[in-house]
Amino acid sequence: MIPAAGSFAPDQEPLLEDAVGSRYSRQKPRDRWHGTYVIFFLLGIGSLLPWNFFITAKHYWRYKLQNCSDEPGPLGQAASDLRDYFESYISIASTVPSVLCLIGNFLLVNKVPASVRILSSLFVMLAVFLVITVLVKVDTSSWTTRFFALTVGCVAVVSSASTVFSSSIFGLSSCFPMKNLQALISGQAMGGTVSAVASVIDLAAAADVTDSALAYFLTADIFIVVCIMVYLLLPRLEYSRYYLSSQKESPSLVTVPPDSSVEAESGGTANSSFLTRSAGIPPLRPILQKTALLGFCVFYVFFISIIIFPSLSSNIESVSKSSGSPWSTKYFTPLTCFLLYNFADWCGRQVTAWIRVPGPKSKLLPALVLLRTIFLPLFILSNYQPRAHIRTVVFNRDIYPVVFTVLLGLSNGYLGTLVMVYGPKIVPKELAEAAGVVMTFYLVLGLALGSACAVFMVHLV
Secondary structure, three states, rough: OOOOOOOOHHHHHHHHHHOHHHHHHHHOOOHHHHHHHHHHHHHHHHHHHHHHHHHOOOHHHHHHHHOOOOOOOOOOOHHHHHHHHHHHHHHHHHHHHHHHHHHHHHHOOOOOOHHHHHHHHHHHHHHHHHHHHOOOOOOOOHHHHHHHHHHHHHHHHHHHHHHOOOOHHHHHHHOOOOHHHHHHHOOOOOOOOHHHHHHHHHHHOOOOOOHHHHHHHHHHHHHHHHHHHHHHHHHHHHHHHHHHHHHHHHOOOOOOOOOOOOOOHHHHHHHHOEEEEEEEOOOHHHHHHHHHHHHHHHHHHHHHHHHHHHHHHHHHHOOHHHHHOOOHHHHHHHHHHHHHHHHHHHHHHOOOOOOOOOOOOOOOOHEEEEEEHHHHHHHHOOOOOOOOOOOOOOOOOHHHHHHHHHHHHHHHHHHHHHHHHHHHOOOOOOHHHHHHHHHHHHHHHHHHHHHHHHHHHHHHH
């Protein structure tokens, strides 16, 4: 998981320059034991861990929404709709409020210290997850609809806090060398893998659904506490203090007169007469101008991914489900959908530690992003159930969704990471943190619109 040194394409060289001025170059400390890299990796896991734990616990949610029974009961059409399309509702509840939180975070980025935003969001996530953990052992069979509404509300609060946390830590990581930014993004994918592995282990070890879910959500609680501890440790490392102090010595996030233009080539210097220390709102126009294409790329990557995962992919069943084997009935979805996708996503992100092609100005980059649209018909024509309108199943072997899921995860991880790490590096250093928030906004906007389309898509099938 530690990136190796290597050579890069000419159009990427400016992106890899040290973010700190040359006057610090001789006294730059080493990242002992890769401590900072590991901390950013763990914080990356924690930033998406809550959402992954919500969507991966599919068996538990179906149990709760079937009046705490393993078999569907006479719940009526409304309850059946909640159960069958739960992932779509969760996606909407987690992404739409996140867009509003990102806007608020951008407005507050110069006014509220990053440490306050990060720690407060972590404590909010911990408090809500404790509520979810307690509800595991509460009999909700007499108030299923209210339990669903409470769960969706918890998802909205946790996702909002998670968005503030992830965008703030992403902006903070832009003050460090690119390998730390890559560690953060790679850790986000590992969060999905951790939740999927925990789900499979708990499913196999616990005989009762609630016992499995209790251990599962307690794992999330513990990891959020770990994130709080490692973040408090970050400024105590000499390597971290070096980059954090260099950020404070230069104008942090600046305001630019509306009639001025900011040269945003990384490695160069912006006109210092226009850059003054300010606690106002960061200038949005120069950031949008420089990150427009990369913003579209990250938007579309996650727009396609959220339509498919988990709304479509988690409802693809094994073609041999009628055999009654544990693989086809109990483990097919946790392994082939959640674990496989998240592990492939992590692998794709980790590859960017060594390979970063195409470059930020390459026309091949948006072409590859648009090419991912083909995954939509591939998953729809697999054994998705229940099917109401499109009856044809073209890919009627279990190997097909496995291959499609691997390719979806790899492309999401690799392309999504490329555009995310490029974004803050093609603007002036003074705007890097604000650019990180803007790139996160593109990402969450893609998730929000994609989750809305996912509801339409699952009803279309």
